[in-house]
Amino acid sequence: MAAPENTLHSTDSPLKRQREDEVNGVSDTLSKEPQPNGLSSVIPGWFSEISPMWPGEAHSLKVEKILFQGKSDYQDVMVFQSATYGKVLILDGVIQLTERDECAYQEMITHLPLCSIPNPKKVLVIGGGDGGVLREVARHSSVEKIDICEIDKMVVDVSKEYFPDIAVGFADPRVTLNIGDGVAFLKAAPEGTYDAVIVDSSDPIGPAQELFEKPFFESVARALRPGGVVCTQAESIWLHMHIIEDIVVNCRQVFKGSVNYAWTTVPTYPSGMIGFMLCSTEGPSVDFKHPVNPIDENDSQQAARPLKFYNREIHSAAFCLPSFAKRAIASKEN
């Protein structure tokens, strides 16, 4: 296949390459560095998600056709048509979304915070360059202004080209797109600007690393109004309990309202789930477990594109944790 280029292009080359690493018919690819795009020789014709973030396991999807491969200033970007999960967006070899299950992540990371406060008006999205979180924020008629700061323009362009049902979020007139560093954007934001900040980041290896560190949380807290809320991607309790414990410790120091962990099923994420940290700043208290701002499913605005995943019951259920995770998080409480 063509070498990655820093421009939009599509290719339908078959996924064939010589397997130089074979000895006696046996590949030991997995003990070496994975290919940056995941299209290694591991399973020819399939995409395998291999990462030091989840050693010893790999989820694979059958590839029908590669639609895009590129290399931005920040990461490798790939889109392929899968056999059974629709189109798939890959960044640095890691699945970001599939058309089949993106609803779970996008709806939960958005409505868990926005349904927990009355009348959110100003919302900031950090990351989220695919537009899916914007699409979900736009369901809230109280919202007047949606800022988004995505570091990688290629993600936005690719999403608009290949995922129109997700990138539709950019079409909302309340949205202002900023291409740049989310950390710098937050620092420059006037204090107390936002009702809610949603951090839709990739994993802490790569361009999103800073978004898991304490100075970033301090910037978020500063940019939020009193009693404002943040929801940030916070990994899986099955794989990364220690990362989560560190995030909890940081958040408890920074966010003086409440600090909670919630989770949702997402089949194509490692361990089949992903978690979120939901925190509020000092001010009007926020009880995340009991949403005060329901999305009315009978609203005519929602009828054309009904929620697939989120509802009031699953909102509250998301905060119920298995005992091992509950104990680990409780051990970090002040």
Add this chain to the structure above:
Amino acid sequence: MAAPENTLHSTDSPLKRQREDEVNGVSDTLSKEPQPNGLSSVIPGWFSEISPMWPGEAHSLKVEKILFQGKSDYQDVMVFQSATYGKVLILDGVIQLTERDECAYQEMITHLPLCSIPNPKKVLVIGGGDGGVLREVARHSSVEKIDICEIDKMVVDVSKEYFPDIAVGFADPRVTLNIGDGVAFLKAAPEGTYDAVIVDSSDPIGPAQELFEKPFFESVARALRPGGVVCTQAESIWLHMHIIEDIVVNCRQVFKGSVNYAWTTVPTYPSGMIGFMLCSTEGPSVDFKHPVNPIDENDSQQAARPLKFYNREIHSAAFCLPSFAKRAIASKEN
């Protein structure tokens, strides 16, 4: 490696075989029949779970050492030491349990039904030959008699040999092990015998097929006392909504108390989750969503081997479904 035999043996042969299906360095193994044991040439040195039950995707675990391979009268049985999930039990190429995440499945399939009724005394387990469900049933001090009917003795023997922390369930003096057909066992059981029946089956392709059909549910209902409960493995809402809808229809016809679907996260099951049907027979009403029979975590009996996953909150949360699943199941209501 040695050809499968119908006896217990262990092997530490490396997972190497010639790849006869290669042309020009490119394997198309996945378009052919998978190897029955999953140790295909797909990812040499790894186990890949490939099944027509979940086409187009495969979860793979890195294999450190194969501990057992055999062929029983019913299925291929394999145990391996994985790199990051502990020991793994495979039946007919499908992951049944790993030491790392078995707690989620075993605790939920057991305590969802048993914590929903007061003082369960007689419990029947169909399948569950690894002993994990028995281990969990045995936590309930009210229980006086635990029958288990497992069709495949090799599963029991292998579990006792390689998974002592799971097979420990067989050591409880209240347990009676029957090797045989669960369908026949239930038909022979006196009417109204059990307070609870737990159906810990594999998927509906293979020896467990009958356990997903209406005549089987009728036998279960007959063997239960009025207001008795059944919990049966019921697949994933992400992958098998149509199977679930069929099960719901069957259960609503057979179980005149209540019929509910619940689910839990299990990272090594396809789509990262598994569901359960929880039904009760006509009689004293059972509100599965509000458990009446909590397991006391402070009980000294539990202290040595505390629950890892189950608690009261996650019990109730398990019945909260994503909107797409809620709608599909509601559409099958009378």
